[in-house]
Amino acid sequence: MMIDHGIIPSTVSDLHRFYCVLRSAGDGDEEGHLAEWLEEQMLVTRARDMAELAVKVDVLFGWISPGMEGLTEKGTDLLLRQVNSLRTDLRRLTLTG
Numbered sequence: 001m002m003i004d005h006g007i008i009p010s011t012v013s014d015l016h017r018f019y020c021v022l023r024s025a026g027d028g029d030e031e032g033h034l035a036e037w038l039e040e041q042m043l044v045t046r047a048r049d050m051a052e053l054a055v056k057v058d059v060l061f062g063w064i065s066p067g068m069e070g071l072t073e074k075g076t077d078l079l080l081r082q083v084n085s086l087r088t089d090l091r092r093l094t095l096t097g
Contacts, residue, residue, distance in 0.1 A: 012052035015041045016059070039063075043081050047089040056086055 009015045019038045023031060038059065047053040060082050063075075071079060 009041075010045070012042065012045050012047050012055050015045060016055050039078060039082070043085045047093065050093060053086065053089050053093060056082075056089065060086070 009018045015038060019034065022034055026034070042056055042059055047056055060079075063079070063082075
């Protein structure tokens with residue numbers, strides 16, 4: 001996976017690639033902060049097409065694990081914001097073809 005380090009990620013696909021590279025390069029100490037960064041970026045970055053919408057769904061699915069007993073208030077808020085972001089993207093993509 002090659003990334004031009006002179007470019008700031010501006011698409012869902014770029015963000016996900018940057019996250020994967022940074023996560024694999026790190027020692028795991030800052031993984032929680034990195035995941036929070038990705039979550040926030042996914043909320044404000046619009047999917048350009050259905051493939052990017054699928055990336056956002058995959059990120060959302062990654063937050064849900066078997067046996068989860070419940071979400072914290074912060075987790076519930078983040079989940080609702082992410083679902084709203086997905087809905088916005090889906091509406092825009094279906095209207096623009």
